[in-house]
Amino acid sequence: MKAEETGHQIQRIVQCQVLWDKQSRDFYSVDASSYVVKPLAIVFPRNEKEIIKILRFASKNNIPVTPRGAGTGLVGSALGNGIILDLKHFDKIRVYSNYVQVDSGVFKGILDKKLEENGKFFGPDPSVGPYCTIGGMIATNASGGHSLKYGSTIDNLIEVRIITSSGKAINLPSKSQFDNKILKMIKPSIQKKFPFVSKNSCGYRLDKITKTTDLHKIIAGSEGTLGIIISAKLKILPLPKKKTLIILSYKNLEQAVIDSAKIVKLKPSALELIDKNIIERIKFDFPSDTGCLLFVEFDSNLVKSMIDLDKTITDAKIIKTLTKKKEITKWWNIRNSALGFSLRSITSKQSLPTLIEDATVSVEKLVLLVNIIKKISKKYKLDVITYGHAGNGNLHIRPIMKRKNKKLVKKIATEFFSKVLEIGGSITGEHGDGLARSEFVKLQYGNEVYSVFKKIKLEFDPKNILNPDKIITSKSNMTKNRKI
Ligand SMILES: Cc1cc2nc3c(=O)[nH]c(=O)nc-3n(C[C@H](O)[C@H](O)[C@H](O)COP(=O)(O)OP(=O)(O)OC[C@H]3O[C@@H](n4cnc5c(N)ncnc54)[C@H](O)[C@@H]3O)c2cc1C
Incomplete structure (x- = not known):
């Protein structure tokens, strides 16, 4: 069906706004990733009934439906x-x-x-800050700097309401036959095949589901492939009364990540890293031998934590100890602008492709991950920008490449992912699979787990209309439709 016909037909069944003009389709053909995929029509439902009507129409006409939040996702999901x-x-x-x-x-x-206003906060805090939506955060299992102490979205999800592709609204966990059926598919042998990492947004998180009351967790990280998220009940906590942010300067990445494994034992609320490429763009007089910064934040036991940190760090200089809210926010904004600073450090002929930007390993193995990056950078003669959530073993790695070098993009990704899996990691800790990584989900988990993923997808979406080719796919989409 063509765009115009699709738009007209949908407009006949719902009252809400429906767009299918070229400008709107172009606008919604991009997000914060490197991909361009043009939709047929964009619909802005106002209630569940309208979503149900659209899903029934899509199902009857075999048209894919992709839910969208703010479009800040980095992998084209x-x-x-x-x-x-x-x-x-x-x-x-x-x-x-x-x-x-x-x-x-x-x-x-x-x-x-x-x-x-109520003295509370929600733990997961993606660096994109205020601009993403709760639906997008649940669907990617987003996390952020403070996930070290407060977990990813999946750890803070209490209930979720979704509409499945057949147009049925369900609350999960539902304590129904359906929950039991899904739970039966998740055998302990399957769960053992999940990596031992603190953050993981690859595939469906079956490792988090051990009883029927955990069933809602299947939606976290499901990227719109199992249902349209309507609303959720999320855990919230009282705002910490006081915080201290310490900024440490290291000569190199290796020493910083070796120390990271020791610092996490002091239970900081955040432990983040930025490398030299980013530091060079910050207006501040850092010591001349600074090769890497660690941001360490504590929000409890402040005095003892500071004494312990002093005893723990090796070969690092404390360049800032901040206790005032305004100053702490200013430096977190600097850390959270790492991607922006990175983009400013390349020329118009270069790109920082999103491909190997989100691997996660256990924090003790971070030094091995840094070695993998070093080897790849040397082999392919590429400079690499590195920043991210060191405390969670989750580094954002951005090779500086010539634009449109698609073959090399795939080669590097394939090599990098196998090395990450060899050391027991996950290919994505927070951004998800999307167009960039879905073809590697099977590589991460193997045939047995992947076949359970397929069965689960079939239960929720038998006609495969919900965001097809994300997470479950037989296609290679990593380099297809990539603009850079
Ligand atoms: C500068 C920058 C920094 C970032 N930093 C982080 C970070 O620190 N941590 C992190 O985790 N991520 C980060 N991200 C990635 C991104 O911001 C998050 O994944 C975010 O949660 C996506 O939310 P969104 O509303 O933009 O979702 P979208 O991009 O619109 O969608 C993302 C996925 O969610 C699905 N989805 C959206 N709404 C629904 C719904 N109602 N029902 C079902 N599925 C839905 C979509 O189909 C898609 O699969 C960053 C991105 C940028 C650009």
């Missing part, structure tokens, strides 16, 4: 060639004493503000 469902009208928030009931289209920044 919010792009699709069928109908885009923009959930922006699902925007309600109700704050309770230890949880919040929130609609999927709510922006993280709006939620943060509302929670702050």
Whole structure:
């Protein structure tokens, strides 16, 4: 079906806004990734009934449906060639004493503000800050600097309401036959095949589901492939009374990551890293031998933690000890702008492809990950920018490459992913599989786990209309439709 016909037909069945003009289709053909995929139509449903009607229409006509939040995803997971469902009208928030009931289209920044008024916060804090939505965070199992202490989205998800592709609204966990059926597929032998890492956004997180009351966790990281997220009940916590942020300067990455494994034992609330390429762009007089910075934050036992940190670090200089909220926020903004600083360090003929940007290993193995990066950088004669969530063993690695060198992109990714898996890691700790990595999900988990993923997808979406080719795919999409 062509765009115009699709748009007209949808407009006949729903009252809400439907767009299919060229400009809107172009706008929704991109997100924060390197891909371009043009949809047929974009729909802005205002209630569940409209979503159900659209899903039934899509199912009958075999048209893919891709839910979309803010489009800040980095791997093309919010792009699709069928109908885009923009959930922006699902925007309600109700704050309770230890949880919040929130609609999927709510922006993280709006939620943060509302929670702050109530003296509370939601733990996972992606570096993109206020600009992503709760639906997108759940669907990618997003996390951030403070996930070291407060976990990823999956760890803070209490319940979720979704609409499946057949147009059925369900709350998970539902304590129904359906939950039991899914649970039966998840044998302990399957769970043993999951990597031992603190963050993982690859595939469906079956390792987090041991009883029927965990069933909602299957939606975290499912990238719109199992259902349209309507709303969720999320865990919230009282805002910490005081914080201390310490910034450490290291001569090199290796020493910083070796120390990271020791620093995490002091239970900081965050432990983040930026390398020399980024440091060079920050307006501050760092010691001349600075090759890498660690940001270490504590939000409890402040005095003891500082004494312990002093005893733990080796060959590092403390360049800042911050206790004032304004100063702490300023330096976190600097850390969170790492991708922006990185982009400023390349020329118009170069790119920083999103491909190997999100591997996670156990923090003790970070030094091995750094060695893998070094070898790849040497072999392919590429400079590499590195930053990220050191405390979680999750580094964002950005090789500086010539634009449109697609063959090399794939070669490097394949090599890098096998090495990461050899040391027991995950190919993605927070950004997900999307167009960039879905073809590698089987490589990470093997045939047995992958076949369970396929069975689960079939239960939720028998006609494969929900965001097809994300997570489960037989296609190679990594270099297809890539603009850089
Ligand atoms: C500068 C920058 C920094 C970033 N830093 C981090 C970081 O620190 N940590 C991190 O985890 N991520 C990070 N990201 C990635 C991204 O911001 C997160 O993945 C974010 O959670 C995506 O939210 P979104 O609303 O933009 O989702 P989108 O990009 O719109 O969608 C992402 C996925 O969610 C699905 N989805 C969206 N809404 C729904 C719904 N209602 N129902 C079902 N599925 C849905 C989409 O289909 C898609 O598969 C960063 C991105 C940028 C650009």
